Amino acid sequence: MAQAVWRTSPNYSAGRGGRAVDRIVIHYIVGTLAAAEATFADPGSGVSAHYGIGEGAVHQYVSETNTAWHAGDFAMNQRSIGIEHSADAVRPPSQSTYNDSIELCARLCRTYGLNPLTQIIPHSSVVATACPGTVDLQRIRNAVSARL
């Protein structure tokens, strides 16, 4: 996996409110990694994620020990890791974005003891949204499952 590079976001809550991490929430950016970085760096946006993947890079915005603001539901934010993918409605993630995502998700599933088939979830299962759009979630789940 591309080495994760910090692009610290001011948009997070300290800690996890006592909740254990038991979900990975998959998102698409509807744009490039640069667009996500600009949004998450803006305190006025009120949004963030833990990781973003695209254009051959992996960025980390929020520590895994803290709550990122990505799922649109605070309790879900407290118990999840949010991962953004460079993609939009007509541009699915690249092969390299999938590869980096699968490697990152495999590491997270090992760290937190997660079942990739049930605990890697689409943003759309949390709130009504088109996200994660063109991301093939089952492809990620199956590839991670094969690695564990």
Ligand SMILES: [Zn+2]
């Ligand atoms: Zn999303």
